Amino acid sequence: METYSLVELAVDRLRRDILSGRTDPGERLVEEQLTRRLGISRAPLREAMRQLAEQGLVEHIPRRGARVATLSDDDVRELYEVRDVLERHAVTTTPPGRDLSRLRSALESIRKATETDDRLELANAHRRFHVEVVALSGNRQLTGLYESILVRIQLYMAVNMRREAETARAEDGVLRHERLFAAAEHGDAAALLEALSGHGARTYLN
Template sequence: MAPAPASPDSPRDREVLDPPSLVQLAAAAIRKMILSGELGPGDRLIELQLTERLGISRPPLREAMRLLEQEGLITIQPRRGATVAELTDQDVYEILTLRSALERTAVELGVPVRVPERLEACRDALERMAASARQRDRATLVENGYAFHASIVALAGHRRIEAIYASLHRQLLICMARNLYVRERYYEDLEAHVARHRHLLDLIEAGDPRRVLDELAVHGERSFSQR
């Protein structure tokens, strides 16, 4: 006799999603401290302070820090412990010039946009950036800023370019967090930061790749050195 078909409420038909673990929650909290600028390059992550602040014991904290080490956000050394990753000026130059090269190639291949649906990812990321700016949530603004730039790269529909760009994810987050901190401190508030990205999207939607490339030239690595 054939088994009866599973009902819509059958456990076999339901996807059970595990809630975030203590390790994941701790990693997310420390990641936010780094991307918001609360913890800067070279700052030590003191276990006693973090266990008290996060309300967890040392084993999940240490596992969380190992995850962040794998992401490239912190470094862990014997006897010295964990510190926020530091990037030299040469590191930043190499990361941001590589980002710009990938974005320029994607614009050359993808603008004018031939698949309108791809622009939706750009618009969605920009709106998330705007919401983060209104909430003064710098860490989330940095992550949504990365998503916005990744969506520009995706306009080309070039899987290998997207894969290379994704491989820079965490290094780019560090650079973008540092860039946002410098800009906000000297001359650009969070709303102006979003407006600059909105202008870039306007140019992309207008469909003139030369104007987009000109804007990227001052939007990318050059902007990092401006004060």
């Protein structure tokens, strides 16, 4: 149990670093440095790295060790194509009168994270909001697949959100998600799809 707790600790800390943009895609993850920083031995660290690799956040390079996962331009394009297909199917099959409380809660998390400038929480809140949009369809398998796609994209979105923060107004992201919520609240699938297509997520990517 103690070893498992150390694994959970390492997974949580490293996942936070990766998804908040504190570590860049392709950055090496050196065992000696990580064991010192996390205060754990190599065994739980390696298990944590294995779990993060299964989540698509870490990749192991033969004879070179581990690094934060990278995506090629083609990977990014293909992931966004899959994301678009899943979103469109979810939105067009969502029945009317769905409970929007979880979506509203995610929007409030975006507002709070923006106010406190908590970049990890903001990235997580963005992902949660979009997952809740898809979850309105009631299709659990679709929602799970969609979330796994967003986690991989978030590797790059976190870095680019950090860059965007240097040039754009923080409230712009809130306004984008408020428009999405308004479309969902009115039950207008066409308006929601239009808002999603103009959401600007791709502009975060270089």
